[in-house]
Amino acid sequence: MSSYTIQSMTTEQQHEVTSLIYHSTNAWYQSHARPPIFTGDVSVASVFCEVYEAIDPGCCVVARCDESGVIAGSCFYHPRPTHVSLGIMNVHPDHFGGGVARKLLQAVIDLAEKVNKPVRLVSSALNLDSFSLYSRAGFVPRATYQDMYLEVPESGIQRGTPPARLDCVREATAGDLEAIVALEEKLHHIRRPDDYRHFLENKSGLWHVSVIVNSSGELDGVLASVFHPGSNMLGPGAMRTEEDAAALIYSELQHHAGRSPVWLVPVEASELVQQLYGWGARNCELHFSQVRGEWTKPEGIVMPTFMPETS
Missing domain, CATH: 3.40.630.30 (Gcn5-related N-acetyltransferase (GNAT))
Structure with a gap:
Protein backbone atom coordinates (compact mmCIF):
# COMPACT_ATOMS: atom_id res chain seq x y z
CA MET A 1 0.00 0.00 0.00
CA SER A 2 1.44 3.36 -1.05
CA SER A 3 1.71 6.27 1.35
CA TYR A 4 0.78 9.84 0.47
CA THR A 5 1.64 13.33 1.62
CA ILE A 6 -1.16 15.92 1.58
CA GLN A 7 0.00 19.41 0.64
CA SER A 8 -1.18 22.58 -1.09
CA MET A 9 -0.89 22.61 -4.87
CA THR A 10 2.00 24.69 -6.18
CA THR A 11 1.98 26.71 -9.39
CA GLU A 12 4.41 24.21 -10.91
CA GLN A 13 1.94 21.38 -10.22
CA GLN A 14 -1.01 22.93 -12.06
CA HIS A 15 -0.17 21.21 -15.35
CA GLU A 16 0.00 17.82 -13.62
CA VAL A 17 -3.32 18.49 -11.85
CA THR A 18 -4.89 19.48 -15.18
CA SER A 19 -3.78 16.14 -16.65
CA LEU A 20 -5.09 14.32 -13.57
CA ILE A 21 -8.53 15.94 -13.89
CA TYR A 22 -8.71 15.08 -17.59
CA HIS A 23 -7.63 11.45 -17.39
CA SER A 24 -9.25 10.42 -14.10
CA THR A 25 -12.63 11.92 -14.99
CA ASN A 26 -12.67 10.29 -18.41
CA ALA A 27 -11.46 6.97 -16.99
CA TRP A 28 -14.32 6.84 -14.47
CA TYR A 29 -17.04 7.57 -17.03
CA GLN A 30 -15.61 5.19 -19.62
CA SER A 31 -15.30 2.42 -17.02
CA HIS A 32 -19.04 2.82 -16.47
CA ALA A 33 -19.88 2.51 -20.18
CA ARG A 34 -20.40 6.25 -20.66
CA PRO A 35 -18.68 8.60 -23.11
CA PRO A 36 -15.69 10.64 -21.90
CA ILE A 37 -16.47 14.06 -20.44
CA PHE A 38 -13.43 15.73 -21.96
CA THR A 39 -12.49 15.52 -25.63
CA GLY A 40 -9.56 16.97 -27.49
CA ASP A 41 -6.26 17.95 -25.93
CA VAL A 42 -5.60 17.58 -22.20
CA SER A 43 -5.35 21.37 -21.95
CA VAL A 44 -9.16 21.68 -22.13
CA ALA A 45 -9.24 20.70 -18.44
CA SER A 46 -7.01 23.65 -17.54
CA VAL A 47 -10.13 25.77 -17.04
CA PHE A 48 -10.60 24.27 -13.58
CA CYS A 49 -7.19 25.38 -12.30
CA GLU A 50 -7.59 28.75 -13.98
CA VAL A 51 -11.03 29.57 -12.56
CA TYR A 52 -10.49 28.12 -9.09
CA GLU A 53 -7.14 29.85 -8.71
CA ALA A 54 -8.56 33.16 -9.95
CA ILE A 55 -11.31 33.12 -7.31
CA ASP A 56 -9.56 31.29 -4.44
CA PRO A 57 -5.78 31.31 -4.93
CA GLY A 58 -3.97 28.52 -3.14
CA CYS A 59 -7.12 26.57 -2.28
CA CYS A 60 -6.29 23.17 -3.72
CA VAL A 61 -4.84 20.21 -1.85
CA VAL A 62 -3.00 17.40 -3.59
CA ALA A 63 -1.93 13.92 -2.51
CA ARG A 64 1.64 13.23 -3.57
CA CYS A 65 2.69 9.60 -3.68
CA ASP A 66 5.72 9.23 -1.41
CA GLU A 67 7.18 6.43 -3.53
CA SER A 68 6.88 7.86 -7.05
CA GLY A 69 6.48 11.57 -6.34
CA VAL A 70 3.51 11.81 -8.74
CA ILE A 71 0.27 13.55 -7.81
CA ALA A 72 -2.20 10.77 -7.07
CA GLY A 73 -5.15 13.02 -6.28
CA SER A 74 -6.32 16.62 -6.05
CA CYS A 75 -9.21 18.53 -4.50
CA PHE A 76 -10.18 22.18 -4.85
CA TYR A 77 -12.10 23.94 -2.08
CA HIS A 78 -13.65 27.37 -1.67
CA PRO A 79 -13.74 29.25 1.65
CA ARG A 80 -16.82 31.46 1.60
CA PRO A 81 -18.36 33.72 4.26
CA THR A 82 -21.06 31.19 5.17
CA HIS A 83 -19.46 27.83 4.36
CA VAL A 84 -16.67 25.92 2.68
CA SER A 85 -17.49 24.44 -0.70
CA LEU A 86 -15.84 21.25 -1.89
CA GLY A 87 -14.85 21.62 -5.52
CA ILE A 88 -13.77 19.07 -8.09
CA MET A 89 -11.94 16.05 -6.60
CA ASN A 90 -9.96 13.56 -8.67
CA VAL A 91 -7.88 10.45 -8.00
CA HIS A 92 -5.56 8.91 -10.58
CA PRO A 93 -6.86 5.50 -11.79
CA ASP A 94 -3.58 3.88 -10.69
CA HIS A 95 -4.36 4.91 -7.13
CA PHE A 96 -8.06 4.03 -6.94
CA GLY A 97 -8.85 2.25 -3.69
CA GLY A 98 -5.79 3.58 -1.89
CA GLY A 99 -7.64 5.95 0.42
CA VAL A 100 -6.51 9.05 -1.47
CA ALA A 101 -9.98 10.61 -1.73
CA ARG A 102 -10.61 10.04 1.98
CA LYS A 103 -7.36 11.82 2.89
CA LEU A 104 -8.12 14.77 0.61
CA LEU A 105 -11.67 15.08 1.94
CA GLN A 106 -10.47 14.97 5.54
CA ALA A 107 -7.98 17.76 4.83
CA VAL A 108 -10.80 20.02 3.65
CA ILE A 109 -13.06 19.02 6.56
CA ASP A 110 -10.25 19.88 8.98
CA LEU A 111 -9.89 23.31 7.39
CA ALA A 112 -13.64 23.92 7.68
CA GLU A 113 -13.78 22.79 11.30
CA LYS A 114 -11.01 25.22 12.23
CA VAL A 115 -13.28 28.09 11.15
CA ASN A 116 -16.48 26.37 12.36
CA LYS A 117 -18.21 26.31 8.97
CA PRO A 118 -20.30 23.66 7.20
CA VAL A 119 -19.02 21.98 4.05
CA ARG A 120 -21.21 21.78 0.94
CA LEU A 121 -20.80 19.85 -2.31
CA VAL A 122 -22.58 18.54 -5.41
CA SER A 123 -21.91 14.89 -6.29
CA SER A 124 -22.96 12.58 -9.11
CA ALA A 125 -25.72 10.13 -8.25
CA LEU A 126 -24.02 7.68 -10.62
CA ASN A 127 -20.88 7.51 -8.49
CA LEU A 128 -21.86 5.44 -5.46
CA ASP A 129 -18.24 5.27 -4.29
CA SER A 130 -18.20 9.07 -3.92
CA PHE A 131 -21.65 9.08 -2.34
CA SER A 132 -20.48 6.55 0.22
CA LEU A 133 -17.27 8.49 0.86
CA TYR A 134 -19.21 11.66 1.64
CA SER A 135 -21.92 9.91 3.64
CA ARG A 136 -19.35 8.16 5.83
CA ALA A 137 -17.75 11.54 6.49
CA GLY A 138 -21.05 12.95 7.78
CA PHE A 139 -22.48 14.59 4.67
CA VAL A 140 -26.28 14.47 4.37
CA PRO A 141 -28.13 14.49 1.00
CA ARG A 142 -30.34 17.60 0.98
CA ALA A 143 -31.54 17.96 -2.62
CA THR A 144 -31.60 16.12 -5.94
CA TYR A 145 -31.04 17.72 -9.31
Missing part, protein backbone atom coordinates in the same frame (compact mmCIF):
# COMPACT_ATOMS: atom_id res chain seq x y z
CA GLN A 146 -31.51 16.46 -12.84
CA ASP A 147 -28.80 17.39 -15.29
CA MET A 148 -30.30 18.63 -18.54
CA TYR A 149 -28.78 19.74 -21.81
CA LEU A 150 -29.99 21.23 -25.06
CA GLU A 151 -28.38 21.35 -28.48
CA VAL A 152 -29.21 24.98 -29.18
CA PRO A 153 -29.54 25.67 -32.93
CA GLU A 154 -27.41 28.43 -34.42
CA SER A 155 -30.61 30.41 -34.90
CA GLY A 156 -31.64 29.93 -31.26
CA ILE A 157 -34.36 27.83 -29.63
CA GLN A 158 -37.04 26.92 -32.15
CA ARG A 159 -39.27 24.50 -30.23
CA GLY A 160 -41.92 25.06 -27.61
CA THR A 161 -43.34 28.26 -26.19
CA PRO A 162 -41.07 31.08 -24.99
CA PRO A 163 -41.50 31.72 -21.25
CA ALA A 164 -43.31 34.64 -19.70
CA ARG A 165 -41.32 37.57 -18.32
CA LEU A 166 -38.60 37.43 -20.99
CA ASP A 167 -38.94 41.19 -21.25
CA CYS A 168 -37.86 41.44 -17.59
CA VAL A 169 -34.48 39.77 -18.25
CA ARG A 170 -31.40 41.86 -18.89
CA GLU A 171 -27.64 41.46 -18.86
CA ALA A 172 -26.18 41.90 -15.39
CA THR A 173 -23.71 44.69 -14.61
CA ALA A 174 -21.10 45.27 -11.91
CA GLY A 175 -23.63 47.49 -10.17
CA ASP A 176 -25.86 44.43 -9.56
CA LEU A 177 -23.32 42.64 -7.36
CA GLU A 178 -24.70 43.70 -3.99
CA ALA A 179 -28.29 42.87 -4.98
CA ILE A 180 -27.25 39.48 -6.42
CA VAL A 181 -25.42 38.51 -3.24
CA ALA A 182 -28.36 39.66 -1.09
CA LEU A 183 -30.87 37.71 -3.20
CA GLU A 184 -28.93 34.46 -2.95
CA GLU A 185 -28.50 34.93 0.79
CA LYS A 186 -32.23 35.51 1.21
CA LEU A 187 -33.25 32.49 -0.88
CA HIS A 188 -30.43 30.01 -0.31
CA HIS A 189 -28.90 31.24 2.96
CA ILE A 190 -25.34 31.36 1.60
CA ARG A 191 -23.00 34.19 0.61
CA ARG A 192 -20.31 34.11 -2.07
CA PRO A 193 -19.63 37.67 -3.28
CA ASP A 194 -16.21 36.83 -4.76
CA ASP A 195 -17.76 34.29 -7.11
CA TYR A 196 -20.25 36.75 -8.58
CA ARG A 197 -17.65 39.50 -8.70
CA HIS A 198 -15.51 37.16 -10.80
CA PHE A 199 -18.41 36.41 -13.16
CA LEU A 200 -19.37 40.06 -13.58
CA GLU A 201 -15.82 41.32 -14.13
CA ASN A 202 -15.33 38.49 -16.66
CA LYS A 203 -11.64 39.15 -17.23
CA SER A 204 -11.30 35.72 -18.84
CA GLY A 205 -14.17 36.27 -21.28
CA LEU A 206 -15.71 32.93 -20.28
CA TRP A 207 -18.75 34.15 -18.36
CA HIS A 208 -22.14 35.68 -19.00
CA VAL A 209 -24.64 36.76 -16.33
CA SER A 210 -28.33 37.64 -16.66
CA VAL A 211 -30.77 38.98 -14.08
CA ILE A 212 -34.55 39.24 -14.01
CA VAL A 213 -36.10 42.36 -12.50
CA ASN A 214 -39.61 43.01 -11.20
CA SER A 215 -41.74 46.14 -11.61
CA SER A 216 -40.23 47.64 -8.44
CA GLY A 217 -36.73 47.32 -9.84
CA GLU A 218 -35.80 44.50 -7.46
CA LEU A 219 -34.01 41.37 -8.60
CA ASP A 220 -36.11 38.21 -8.81
CA GLY A 221 -33.30 36.01 -10.07
CA VAL A 222 -29.78 35.67 -11.42
CA LEU A 223 -28.15 33.09 -13.68
CA ALA A 224 -24.54 32.85 -14.77
CA SER A 225 -23.09 30.63 -17.49
CA VAL A 226 -19.64 29.62 -18.67
CA PHE A 227 -18.31 28.62 -22.08
CA HIS A 228 -14.98 26.87 -22.49
CA PRO A 229 -14.01 23.68 -24.37
CA GLY A 230 -13.67 22.05 -20.94
CA SER A 231 -16.89 23.39 -19.42
CA ASN A 232 -20.12 24.67 -20.95
CA MET A 233 -22.75 25.09 -18.24
CA LEU A 234 -25.54 27.32 -17.05
CA GLY A 235 -25.20 28.17 -13.37
CA PRO A 236 -24.95 29.06 -10.65
CA GLY A 237 -28.41 30.54 -10.34
CA ALA A 238 -30.85 31.77 -7.71
CA MET A 239 -34.48 32.54 -8.56
CA ARG A 240 -37.64 33.29 -6.59
CA THR A 241 -39.97 31.18 -8.77
CA GLU A 242 -40.00 28.58 -11.52
CA GLU A 243 -41.30 31.29 -13.86
CA ASP A 244 -38.24 33.43 -13.11
CA ALA A 245 -35.98 30.42 -13.66
CA ALA A 246 -37.59 29.61 -17.02
CA ALA A 247 -37.05 33.14 -18.32
CA LEU A 248 -33.42 33.21 -17.23
CA ILE A 249 -32.61 29.74 -18.58
CA TYR A 250 -34.23 30.55 -21.93
CA SER A 251 -32.28 33.81 -22.17
CA GLU A 252 -28.95 32.18 -21.30
CA LEU A 253 -29.57 29.32 -23.75
CA GLN A 254 -30.08 31.82 -26.53
CA HIS A 255 -26.70 33.28 -25.57
CA HIS A 256 -25.22 29.81 -26.24
CA ALA A 257 -26.66 29.35 -29.74
CA GLY A 258 -24.76 26.63 -31.59
CA ARG A 259 -23.61 24.98 -28.36
CA SER A 260 -24.94 22.26 -26.03
CA PRO A 261 -24.76 23.61 -22.48
CA VAL A 262 -25.65 21.52 -19.42
CA TRP A 263 -27.50 22.76 -16.34
CA LEU A 264 -28.95 21.42 -13.09
CA VAL A 265 -32.53 21.97 -11.93
CA PRO A 266 -34.31 20.66 -8.81
CA VAL A 267 -36.27 17.50 -9.58
CA GLU A 268 -39.29 18.88 -7.72
CA ALA A 269 -39.56 21.91 -10.05
CA SER A 270 -42.00 19.96 -12.22
CA GLU A 271 -43.52 22.83 -14.21
CA LEU A 272 -40.07 24.18 -15.04
CA VAL A 273 -38.82 20.73 -16.08
CA GLN A 274 -41.81 20.22 -18.40
CA GLN A 275 -41.17 23.60 -19.99
CA LEU A 276 -37.52 22.67 -20.58
CA TYR A 277 -38.58 19.41 -22.22
CA GLY A 278 -40.81 21.46 -24.49
CA TRP A 279 -37.78 23.36 -25.78
CA GLY A 280 -36.05 20.07 -26.59
CA ALA A 281 -33.96 19.62 -23.42
CA ARG A 282 -32.91 16.09 -22.42
CA ASN A 283 -31.62 14.46 -19.24
CA CYS A 284 -28.04 13.23 -18.97
CA GLU A 285 -27.36 12.60 -15.26
CA LEU A 286 -28.52 13.19 -11.67
CA HIS A 287 -26.68 14.99 -8.88
CA PHE A 288 -27.12 15.31 -5.13
CA SER A 289 -26.54 18.32 -2.92
CA GLN A 290 -24.80 17.11 0.24
CA VAL A 291 -24.01 19.15 3.34
CA ARG A 292 -21.88 18.41 6.37
CA GLY A 293 -23.01 20.62 9.22
CA GLU A 294 -25.60 23.36 9.51
CA TRP A 295 -28.12 23.65 6.66
CA THR A 296 -31.28 25.67 6.11
CA LYS A 297 -33.81 24.62 3.50
CA PRO A 298 -33.65 27.05 0.57
CA GLU A 299 -36.54 28.94 -0.96
CA GLY A 300 -37.19 29.38 -4.66
CA ILE A 301 -35.03 27.63 -7.25
CA VAL A 302 -31.43 26.56 -6.72
CA MET A 303 -29.26 25.95 -9.80
CA PRO A 304 -25.85 24.70 -8.66
CA THR A 305 -22.90 24.14 -10.93
CA PHE A 306 -19.58 22.31 -10.99
CA MET A 307 -17.35 25.36 -11.30
CA PRO A 308 -17.10 27.01 -8.89
CA GLU A 309 -19.10 24.41 -7.02
CA THR A 310 -21.76 25.09 -4.38
CA SER A 311 -24.92 23.20 -3.57
Whole structure:
Protein backbone atom coordinates (compact mmCIF):
# COMPACT_ATOMS: atom_id res chain seq x y z
CA MET A 1 0.00 0.00 0.00
CA SER A 2 1.44 3.36 -1.05
CA SER A 3 1.71 6.27 1.35
CA TYR A 4 0.78 9.84 0.47
CA THR A 5 1.64 13.33 1.62
CA ILE A 6 -1.16 15.92 1.58
CA GLN A 7 0.00 19.41 0.64
CA SER A 8 -1.18 22.58 -1.09
CA MET A 9 -0.89 22.61 -4.87
CA THR A 10 2.00 24.69 -6.18
CA THR A 11 1.98 26.71 -9.39
CA GLU A 12 4.41 24.21 -10.91
CA GLN A 13 1.94 21.38 -10.22
CA GLN A 14 -1.01 22.93 -12.06
CA HIS A 15 -0.17 21.21 -15.35
CA GLU A 16 0.00 17.82 -13.62
CA VAL A 17 -3.32 18.49 -11.85
CA THR A 18 -4.89 19.48 -15.18
CA SER A 19 -3.78 16.14 -16.65
CA LEU A 20 -5.09 14.32 -13.57
CA ILE A 21 -8.53 15.94 -13.89
CA TYR A 22 -8.71 15.08 -17.59
CA HIS A 23 -7.63 11.45 -17.39
CA SER A 24 -9.25 10.42 -14.10
CA THR A 25 -12.63 11.92 -14.99
CA ASN A 26 -12.67 10.29 -18.41
CA ALA A 27 -11.46 6.97 -16.99
CA TRP A 28 -14.32 6.84 -14.47
CA TYR A 29 -17.04 7.57 -17.03
CA GLN A 30 -15.61 5.19 -19.62
CA SER A 31 -15.30 2.42 -17.02
CA HIS A 32 -19.04 2.82 -16.47
CA ALA A 33 -19.88 2.51 -20.18
CA ARG A 34 -20.40 6.25 -20.66
CA PRO A 35 -18.68 8.60 -23.11
CA PRO A 36 -15.69 10.64 -21.90
CA ILE A 37 -16.47 14.06 -20.44
CA PHE A 38 -13.43 15.73 -21.96
CA THR A 39 -12.49 15.52 -25.63
CA GLY A 40 -9.56 16.97 -27.49
CA ASP A 41 -6.26 17.95 -25.93
CA VAL A 42 -5.60 17.58 -22.20
CA SER A 43 -5.35 21.37 -21.95
CA VAL A 44 -9.16 21.68 -22.13
CA ALA A 45 -9.24 20.70 -18.44
CA SER A 46 -7.01 23.65 -17.54
CA VAL A 47 -10.13 25.77 -17.04
CA PHE A 48 -10.60 24.27 -13.58
CA CYS A 49 -7.19 25.38 -12.30
CA GLU A 50 -7.59 28.75 -13.98
CA VAL A 51 -11.03 29.57 -12.56
CA TYR A 52 -10.49 28.12 -9.09
CA GLU A 53 -7.14 29.85 -8.71
CA ALA A 54 -8.56 33.16 -9.95
CA ILE A 55 -11.31 33.12 -7.31
CA ASP A 56 -9.56 31.29 -4.44
CA PRO A 57 -5.78 31.31 -4.93
CA GLY A 58 -3.97 28.52 -3.14
CA CYS A 59 -7.12 26.57 -2.28
CA CYS A 60 -6.29 23.17 -3.72
CA VAL A 61 -4.84 20.21 -1.85
CA VAL A 62 -3.00 17.40 -3.59
CA ALA A 63 -1.93 13.92 -2.51
CA ARG A 64 1.64 13.23 -3.57
CA CYS A 65 2.69 9.60 -3.68
CA ASP A 66 5.72 9.23 -1.41
CA GLU A 67 7.18 6.43 -3.53
CA SER A 68 6.88 7.86 -7.05
CA GLY A 69 6.48 11.57 -6.34
CA VAL A 70 3.51 11.81 -8.74
CA ILE A 71 0.27 13.55 -7.81
CA ALA A 72 -2.20 10.77 -7.07
CA GLY A 73 -5.15 13.02 -6.28
CA SER A 74 -6.32 16.62 -6.05
CA CYS A 75 -9.21 18.53 -4.50
CA PHE A 76 -10.18 22.18 -4.85
CA TYR A 77 -12.10 23.94 -2.08
CA HIS A 78 -13.65 27.37 -1.67
CA PRO A 79 -13.74 29.25 1.65
CA ARG A 80 -16.82 31.46 1.60
CA PRO A 81 -18.36 33.72 4.26
CA THR A 82 -21.06 31.19 5.17
CA HIS A 83 -19.46 27.83 4.36
CA VAL A 84 -16.67 25.92 2.68
CA SER A 85 -17.49 24.44 -0.70
CA LEU A 86 -15.84 21.25 -1.89
CA GLY A 87 -14.85 21.62 -5.52
CA ILE A 88 -13.77 19.07 -8.09
CA MET A 89 -11.94 16.05 -6.60
CA ASN A 90 -9.96 13.56 -8.67
CA VAL A 91 -7.88 10.45 -8.00
CA HIS A 92 -5.56 8.91 -10.58
CA PRO A 93 -6.86 5.50 -11.79
CA ASP A 94 -3.58 3.88 -10.69
CA HIS A 95 -4.36 4.91 -7.13
CA PHE A 96 -8.06 4.03 -6.94
CA GLY A 97 -8.85 2.25 -3.69
CA GLY A 98 -5.79 3.58 -1.89
CA GLY A 99 -7.64 5.95 0.42
CA VAL A 100 -6.51 9.05 -1.47
CA ALA A 101 -9.98 10.61 -1.73
CA ARG A 102 -10.61 10.04 1.98
CA LYS A 103 -7.36 11.82 2.89
CA LEU A 104 -8.12 14.77 0.61
CA LEU A 105 -11.67 15.08 1.94
CA GLN A 106 -10.47 14.97 5.54
CA ALA A 107 -7.98 17.76 4.83
CA VAL A 108 -10.80 20.02 3.65
CA ILE A 109 -13.06 19.02 6.56
CA ASP A 110 -10.25 19.88 8.98
CA LEU A 111 -9.89 23.31 7.39
CA ALA A 112 -13.64 23.92 7.68
CA GLU A 113 -13.78 22.79 11.30
CA LYS A 114 -11.01 25.22 12.23
CA VAL A 115 -13.28 28.09 11.15
CA ASN A 116 -16.48 26.37 12.36
CA LYS A 117 -18.21 26.31 8.97
CA PRO A 118 -20.30 23.66 7.20
CA VAL A 119 -19.02 21.98 4.05
CA ARG A 120 -21.21 21.78 0.94
CA LEU A 121 -20.80 19.85 -2.31
CA VAL A 122 -22.58 18.54 -5.41
CA SER A 123 -21.91 14.89 -6.29
CA SER A 124 -22.96 12.58 -9.11
CA ALA A 125 -25.72 10.13 -8.25
CA LEU A 126 -24.02 7.68 -10.62
CA ASN A 127 -20.88 7.51 -8.49
CA LEU A 128 -21.86 5.44 -5.46
CA ASP A 129 -18.24 5.27 -4.29
CA SER A 130 -18.20 9.07 -3.92
CA PHE A 131 -21.65 9.08 -2.34
CA SER A 132 -20.48 6.55 0.22
CA LEU A 133 -17.27 8.49 0.86
CA TYR A 134 -19.21 11.66 1.64
CA SER A 135 -21.92 9.91 3.64
CA ARG A 136 -19.35 8.16 5.83
CA ALA A 137 -17.75 11.54 6.49
CA GLY A 138 -21.05 12.95 7.78
CA PHE A 139 -22.48 14.59 4.67
CA VAL A 140 -26.28 14.47 4.37
CA PRO A 141 -28.13 14.49 1.00
CA ARG A 142 -30.34 17.60 0.98
CA ALA A 143 -31.54 17.96 -2.62
CA THR A 144 -31.60 16.12 -5.94
CA TYR A 145 -31.04 17.72 -9.31
CA GLN A 146 -31.51 16.46 -12.84
CA ASP A 147 -28.80 17.39 -15.29
CA MET A 148 -30.30 18.63 -18.54
CA TYR A 149 -28.78 19.74 -21.81
CA LEU A 150 -29.99 21.23 -25.06
CA GLU A 151 -28.38 21.35 -28.48
CA VAL A 152 -29.21 24.98 -29.18
CA PRO A 153 -29.54 25.67 -32.93
CA GLU A 154 -27.41 28.43 -34.42
CA SER A 155 -30.61 30.41 -34.90
CA GLY A 156 -31.64 29.93 -31.26
CA ILE A 157 -34.36 27.83 -29.63
CA GLN A 158 -37.04 26.92 -32.15
CA ARG A 159 -39.27 24.50 -30.23
CA GLY A 160 -41.92 25.06 -27.61
CA THR A 161 -43.34 28.26 -26.19
CA PRO A 162 -41.07 31.08 -24.99
CA PRO A 163 -41.50 31.72 -21.25
CA ALA A 164 -43.31 34.64 -19.70
CA ARG A 165 -41.32 37.57 -18.32
CA LEU A 166 -38.60 37.43 -20.99
CA ASP A 167 -38.94 41.19 -21.25
CA CYS A 168 -37.86 41.44 -17.59
CA VAL A 169 -34.48 39.77 -18.25
CA ARG A 170 -31.40 41.86 -18.89
CA GLU A 171 -27.64 41.46 -18.86
CA ALA A 172 -26.18 41.90 -15.39
CA THR A 173 -23.71 44.69 -14.61
CA ALA A 174 -21.10 45.27 -11.91
CA GLY A 175 -23.63 47.49 -10.17
CA ASP A 176 -25.86 44.43 -9.56
CA LEU A 177 -23.32 42.64 -7.36
CA GLU A 178 -24.70 43.70 -3.99
CA ALA A 179 -28.29 42.87 -4.98
CA ILE A 180 -27.25 39.48 -6.42
CA VAL A 181 -25.42 38.51 -3.24
CA ALA A 182 -28.36 39.66 -1.09
CA LEU A 183 -30.87 37.71 -3.20
CA GLU A 184 -28.93 34.46 -2.95
CA GLU A 185 -28.50 34.93 0.79
CA LYS A 186 -32.23 35.51 1.21
CA LEU A 187 -33.25 32.49 -0.88
CA HIS A 188 -30.43 30.01 -0.31
CA HIS A 189 -28.90 31.24 2.96
CA ILE A 190 -25.34 31.36 1.60
CA ARG A 191 -23.00 34.19 0.61
CA ARG A 192 -20.31 34.11 -2.07
CA PRO A 193 -19.63 37.67 -3.28
CA ASP A 194 -16.21 36.83 -4.76
CA ASP A 195 -17.76 34.29 -7.11
CA TYR A 196 -20.25 36.75 -8.58
CA ARG A 197 -17.65 39.50 -8.70
CA HIS A 198 -15.51 37.16 -10.80
CA PHE A 199 -18.41 36.41 -13.16
CA LEU A 200 -19.37 40.06 -13.58
CA GLU A 201 -15.82 41.32 -14.13
CA ASN A 202 -15.33 38.49 -16.66
CA LYS A 203 -11.64 39.15 -17.23
CA SER A 204 -11.30 35.72 -18.84
CA GLY A 205 -14.17 36.27 -21.28
CA LEU A 206 -15.71 32.93 -20.28
CA TRP A 207 -18.75 34.15 -18.36
CA HIS A 208 -22.14 35.68 -19.00
CA VAL A 209 -24.64 36.76 -16.33
CA SER A 210 -28.33 37.64 -16.66
CA VAL A 211 -30.77 38.98 -14.08
CA ILE A 212 -34.55 39.24 -14.01
CA VAL A 213 -36.10 42.36 -12.50
CA ASN A 214 -39.61 43.01 -11.20
CA SER A 215 -41.74 46.14 -11.61
CA SER A 216 -40.23 47.64 -8.44
CA GLY A 217 -36.73 47.32 -9.84
CA GLU A 218 -35.80 44.50 -7.46
CA LEU A 219 -34.01 41.37 -8.60
CA ASP A 220 -36.11 38.21 -8.81
CA GLY A 221 -33.30 36.01 -10.07
CA VAL A 222 -29.78 35.67 -11.42
CA LEU A 223 -28.15 33.09 -13.68
CA ALA A 224 -24.54 32.85 -14.77
CA SER A 225 -23.09 30.63 -17.49
CA VAL A 226 -19.64 29.62 -18.67
CA PHE A 227 -18.31 28.62 -22.08
CA HIS A 228 -14.98 26.87 -22.49
CA PRO A 229 -14.01 23.68 -24.37
CA GLY A 230 -13.67 22.05 -20.94
CA SER A 231 -16.89 23.39 -19.42
CA ASN A 232 -20.12 24.67 -20.95
CA MET A 233 -22.75 25.09 -18.24
CA LEU A 234 -25.54 27.32 -17.05
CA GLY A 235 -25.20 28.17 -13.37
CA PRO A 236 -24.95 29.06 -10.65
CA GLY A 237 -28.41 30.54 -10.34
CA ALA A 238 -30.85 31.77 -7.71
CA MET A 239 -34.48 32.54 -8.56
CA ARG A 240 -37.64 33.29 -6.59
CA THR A 241 -39.97 31.18 -8.77
CA GLU A 242 -40.00 28.58 -11.52
CA GLU A 243 -41.30 31.29 -13.86
CA ASP A 244 -38.24 33.43 -13.11
CA ALA A 245 -35.98 30.42 -13.66
CA ALA A 246 -37.59 29.61 -17.02
CA ALA A 247 -37.05 33.14 -18.32
CA LEU A 248 -33.42 33.21 -17.23
CA ILE A 249 -32.61 29.74 -18.58
CA TYR A 250 -34.23 30.55 -21.93
CA SER A 251 -32.28 33.81 -22.17
CA GLU A 252 -28.95 32.18 -21.30
CA LEU A 253 -29.57 29.32 -23.75
CA GLN A 254 -30.08 31.82 -26.53
CA HIS A 255 -26.70 33.28 -25.57
CA HIS A 256 -25.22 29.81 -26.24
CA ALA A 257 -26.66 29.35 -29.74
CA GLY A 258 -24.76 26.63 -31.59
CA ARG A 259 -23.61 24.98 -28.36
CA SER A 260 -24.94 22.26 -26.03
CA PRO A 261 -24.76 23.61 -22.48
CA VAL A 262 -25.65 21.52 -19.42
CA TRP A 263 -27.50 22.76 -16.34
CA LEU A 264 -28.95 21.42 -13.09
CA VAL A 265 -32.53 21.97 -11.93
CA PRO A 266 -34.31 20.66 -8.81
CA VAL A 267 -36.27 17.50 -9.58
CA GLU A 268 -39.29 18.88 -7.72
CA ALA A 269 -39.56 21.91 -10.05
CA SER A 270 -42.00 19.96 -12.22
CA GLU A 271 -43.52 22.83 -14.21
CA LEU A 272 -40.07 24.18 -15.04
CA VAL A 273 -38.82 20.73 -16.08
CA GLN A 274 -41.81 20.22 -18.40
CA GLN A 275 -41.17 23.60 -19.99
CA LEU A 276 -37.52 22.67 -20.58
CA TYR A 277 -38.58 19.41 -22.22
CA GLY A 278 -40.81 21.46 -24.49
CA TRP A 279 -37.78 23.36 -25.78
CA GLY A 280 -36.05 20.07 -26.59
CA ALA A 281 -33.96 19.62 -23.42
CA ARG A 282 -32.91 16.09 -22.42
CA ASN A 283 -31.62 14.46 -19.24
CA CYS A 284 -28.04 13.23 -18.97
CA GLU A 285 -27.36 12.60 -15.26
CA LEU A 286 -28.52 13.19 -11.67
CA HIS A 287 -26.68 14.99 -8.88
CA PHE A 288 -27.12 15.31 -5.13
CA SER A 289 -26.54 18.32 -2.92
CA GLN A 290 -24.80 17.11 0.24
CA VAL A 291 -24.01 19.15 3.34
CA ARG A 292 -21.88 18.41 6.37
CA GLY A 293 -23.01 20.62 9.22
CA GLU A 294 -25.60 23.36 9.51
CA TRP A 295 -28.12 23.65 6.66
CA THR A 296 -31.28 25.67 6.11
CA LYS A 297 -33.81 24.62 3.50
CA PRO A 298 -33.65 27.05 0.57
CA GLU A 299 -36.54 28.94 -0.96
CA GLY A 300 -37.19 29.38 -4.66
CA ILE A 301 -35.03 27.63 -7.25
CA VAL A 302 -31.43 26.56 -6.72
CA MET A 303 -29.26 25.95 -9.80
CA PRO A 304 -25.85 24.70 -8.66
CA THR A 305 -22.90 24.14 -10.93
CA PHE A 306 -19.58 22.31 -10.99
CA MET A 307 -17.35 25.36 -11.30
CA PRO A 308 -17.10 27.01 -8.89
CA GLU A 309 -19.10 24.41 -7.02
CA THR A 310 -21.76 25.09 -4.38
CA SER A 311 -24.92 23.20 -3.57
